[in-house]
Amino acid sequence: MMNFIDALIQYEFLQKALLTSMMVGVICGVIGCFIILRGMALMGDAISHAVLPGVALSYMLGINFFIGAVFTGILTAIGIGYISQNSRIKNDVSIGIMFTAAFASGIILITFMKSSTDLYHILFGNVLAVRPTEMWSTLAIGIFVLISIFIFYKELLVSSFDPTMAAAYGLPTKAIHYFLMALLTLVTVASLQTVGIILVVAMLITPASTAYLLTDRLWVMIYLSAGIGILSSILGLYFSYTYNLASGATIVLAATVLFILAFLFSPKQGLVWRSLKSARKREMHSQS
């Protein structure tokens, strides 16, 4: 542990890596709360994969890859909605069809690019090689996402909890859905360097699910989820640096361990307390 702290003080690349992954932990944690409460975990996975062709196209055209990513991400989200609303195909199947198609086109586009190491980094992330510009763009996205959620908190809450009422009093629920999809693509791109496309869904849903097991209030859940995201990033980066492991994988596994702890020991929902309580009840009845 001391080695890690020493290295952190000494090496600028490690400081950048830590800051970037902590920021990713926060924004994924916050947006992830809405993703899991709306039952869109699969959609989160889909959109993160659908970003790949957009990133490849942006490289080829020499434009900022956020533009391409948001474009293909939203296009895929619209395609998924269009197919499930206009045929008997169920939503999960529609998601499966569209995101694999987008991902496959992404792989083809990337093979036209110069090297295959790019693909590897986009898929799995490499936070230790994060550049200052990428760190700043992550910060910019993070601020934009957090401000959006803060401003529209009330609308996001009611449209997630009771979409029928939200629509009845005039909220544009469809627009809110696509707005959230747009934020999701931004968050995915911001997470590319840290955990990569494949594993970003874990950062979206695992810390949020951990928080979900720990509280009954949405705003507490959002703060907890962000905190758990940060903690996962720090722990993950520590193991990644110390044992020379892929950063994306260690961060995700750290988040998973925290989830399992909550699953077992959460005061209200934890498996351990629940079975203890029901065992005590059963004992009480057998004695009487």
Next chain:
Amino acid sequence: MTTAIAVNDLFVSYNGNEALRNVTFAVEEGNLVGIIGPNGAGKSTLLKVLLNLIKKDTGKVEILGKSIKEMKTKVAYVPQRSNIDWDFPITVMDTVLIGTYPNLGIFKRPKKEHKDWALECLKKVGMADFGNRQIGELSGGQQQRVFLARALAQKPEMYFLDEPFVGVDVTSEEKIISILKELRDSGKTVVVVHHDLSKASDYFNELILLNKELIEHGIVEKVFQPAVLNKAYTNQFSPILGTEVTS
């Protein structure tokens, strides 16, 4: 008295399948109206049209003489219990507070006055002691009362409730119906989709009997007649009315 709801020549279909055809009726202010009819009669569809949640094919719908769009914040909706995610991380108090959102407008947050008002509404339904509970911890009847409190918090002119008595205990049912009658007597209009015919004549003073089209509409004494009900419920086994309808 002014007309609360005016529906003219309403046609609604889903993917070409007719759900409602040629429905015309008008409800005056200050009535407690039950929408009854067999399964698939279009009861919930009618409610959704009145809330502007689904598109109509043709026809005109007016709420208090204005278009639904103009009146959308003046109409409160109590959803079917089965449409709510009861594991959602939200407390009873915050659920009722949502009722103040339509009148708050975007960007604005509920303030102390709104919270006080929400508590007032919770008191009215007898749930003030449960403010800090997560909504899933309540019984079905308590949950329904909380959603009625949310509707009250909106201070609407009109209330729409979708099957509010399904899975609800007797105490809660009585409490809810007495509040609805109170609202009616204070001049509000209350519309309830209801499937249990046994209580329909006690609860409502006006009935809309549907079976894809409007079979009958009017005061309970006029609609709640075996001969009239029979028109909507033909070919349906009705255990509640069985003997009466056939006799």
